Amino acid sequence: xxxxxxxxxxxxxxxxxxxxxxxxxxxxxxxxxxxxxxxxxxxxxxxxxxxxxxxxxxxxxxxxxxxxxxxxxxxxxxxxxxxxxxxxxxxxxxxxxxxxxxxxxxxxxxx
Numbered sequence: 001x002x003x004x005x006x007x008x009x010x011x012x013x014x015x016x017x018x019x020x021x022x023x024x025x026x027x028x029x030x031x032x033x034x035x036x037x038x039x040x041x042x043x044x045x046x047x048x049x050x051x052x053x054x055x056x057x058x059x060x061x062x063x064x065x066x067x068x069x070x071x072x073x074x075x076x077x078x079x080x081x082x083x084x085x086x087x088x089x090x091x092x093x094x095x096x097x098x099x100x101x102x103x104x105x106x107x108x109x110x111x
Contacts, residue, residue, distance in 0.1 A: 004061035012065075012075045016105055017047035020062045021072040025049040032084035033072045039091045044108030045100055077103045 011018050017040070023029030025037050025047070040047050052059040052071055059071070066073055066080045074081040076099060081087060090096035100107050 004057035015048045
């Protein structure tokens with residue numbers, strides 16, 4: 001589990017936006033992961049997707065790391081933002097776009 005924690009910590013700290021998800025950004029394997037991918041793609045925000053289905057250590061490790069029981073999990077500049085519901089609510093309220101802007105991450109919202 002220590003190795004998984006180190007991998008997670010490295011991903012969170014070395015990527016401005018990282019999404020721990022089931023599947024990949026190109027092929028999400030659950031509806032919740034798919035919703036967050038759609039939001040990030042809509043906003044045109046560059047991000048890294050980490051497929052938790054490829055490694056059970058990462059899959060459990062990310063839940064322990066964030067003390068959050070579900071996947072997907074979105075991190076921005078090392079900060080845990082939340083899962084699908086929180087991300088969607090923030091997006092709908094314009095708060096997610098504002099967060100990206102405040103953190104210096106360019107948003108190129110689709111028309």
